[in-house]
Amino acid sequence: MSDRTRHVVAFYEIDRAWGGPEEGGWWYDCGELARILKVVPSADAAHDLAARANRLMDRLQRGKRDVGSVIYAGGRYAACVLEDTAPRAFPETRPHYE
Structure with missing residues (x-):
């Protein structure tokens, strides 16, 4: 990890999405970007900020x-820590059952 890595703390509206019927059905976590809270240079500071935000x-x-x-019909939010940028949604590609 470079000293120039920025750490983004962002709020995502979280949800679960249907993954498929394998092994009786499976779901995966997903989210849509709601807002960026802060960009900080330190991973430790970003994780501390996200932990405080999630407690609140x-x-x-x-x-x-x-x-x-x-x-569940939406409306739950969580603070996540990401490197350099906050994607509009996660995961960026739909996972496959393994």
């Missing part, structure tokens, strides 16, 4: 359905 989000989202619930 957990309190604010109390009472909302869990992303794993069959009746």
